[in-house]
Amino acid sequence: MHIGVIAKRDTPRAVELADRISRHIDADVTLDALTADALGTEGRSVGELSACDLVVSIGGDGTFLFAAREVSPTPIVGVNLGEVGFLNAVSPTDCVEAVRSAVGRIEAGEATFQELPQIRVEGDGWELPAAVNEIVVLSPQRGRDNGIGFEIRVDGERYSAGNGDGVLISTPTGSTAYNLSEGGPLVHPDLHAFVVTEMCPSEPMPSLAVPTAAELTVSIEDAGYAFVVADGRSRERVDPPTSVALRLAETPVRIAGPPLEFFTALGKLE
Incomplete structure (x- = not known):
C-alpha cells in the first residue's frame, strides 16, 4: 500500500x-x-x-x-x-x-x-485542467462599462445573451464557493447538475441548473479580450469573437x- x-x-x-x-x-x-x-x-x-x-x-x-x-x-x-x-x-x-x-x-x-463531478472547458486549440468548483468566463476588469458580450447555449438552444462581468458555471461542490458570492443557488452534492450564473448582467436571467450531460457553449464578443479560469488557478486568455465549450470531465x-x-x-x- x-x-x-x-x-x-x-x-x-x-x-x-x-x-x-x-x-x-x-x-x-x-x-x-x-x-x-x-x-x-x-x-x-x-x-x-x-x-x-x-x-x-x-x-x-x-x-x-x-x-x-x-x-x-x-x-x-x-x-x-x-x-x-x-x-x-x-x-x-x-x-x-x-x-x-x-x-x-x-x-x-x-x-x-x-x-x-468535475467540469472541463476548451476553446480553439486549448483546454484547461478539469475544475472541481467552477469555470468562469470573465471580463479583464469588472465594473460598469468593463464587461463582455456573451451568449449562452444549452444543447444548442439559446438560454441567454447580453452584457456583463462574465458567466460562471459551477459544479454542485462549487455552489458553496464563487457561485454563492455571485448570487447563485446552493446545490446538494447528490444532484447531477451544473449551475449557470450570469455575473452582474445588464439584463439578468436567473441562474439555470442543467444536467451534467448537457453541452454548454459560451460565446464571447464585444471585448478586447477575456479570460477563462478554472478553479481560480488555471487560466486562458481568449480574443473575441470566440466560443468555449464546457462538458462533464471524464474523471x-x-x-x-x-x-x-x-x-x-x-x-x-x-
Whole structure:
C-alpha cells in the first residue's frame, strides 16, 4: 500500500500532522516536495503522488483543490485545518485513525468512494485542467462599462445573451464557493447538475441548473479580450469573437474516508 501526503504550504500544524501520519501508518508514504523540505528529506520518500493508492490532503479547501488537480482519480482523504471545510471531512484529532481505516478498506477491497463531478472547458486549440468548483468566463476588469458580450447555449438552444462581468458555471461542490458570492443557488452534492450564473448582467436571467450531460457553449464578443479560469488557478486568455465549450470531465474526484457533511459545513457560513 502506497499513500501520498500533501500539507498546506507554510503551515506548521499541517506539516506536524503530515509527520504524524507518515510515522503511524503501516504503508509506504510519499510526501510532496514542499512538505518533505519542511520535515527534512532524510529517510523520507519524495515523488509522484498520482502513482499512490491514496492521497491525504491536509489544509483547507484550497489544498484539497490542489491535490485533486494533481492526483485525480486517486482517492483523497481531506484533513480540515480551515473553518468551513466543504471538501475535508476529517478533523486533525482523527486524522491518523481515518487514514488507517481508509488504508484498511482499500487493502481489503472493501473501499467505497464519494465521487464529485468535475467540469472541463476548451476553446480553439486549448483546454484547461478539469475544475472541481467552477469555470468562469470573465471580463479583464469588472465594473460598469468593463464587461463582455456573451451568449449562452444549452444543447444548442439559446438560454441567454447580453452584457456583463462574465458567466460562471459551477459544479454542485462549487455552489458553496464563487457561485454563492455571485448570487447563485446552493446545490446538494447528490444532484447531477451544473449551475449557470450570469455575473452582474445588464439584463439578468436567473441562474439555470442543467444536467451534467448537457453541452454548454459560451460565446464571447464585444471585448478586447477575456479570460477563462478554472478553479481560480488555471487560466486562458481568449480574443473575441470566440466560443468555449464546457462538458462533464471524464474523471471525477474520489473521496475516501467519512462522507462530506454538507449541512454541517453550511452552518459555518452563517
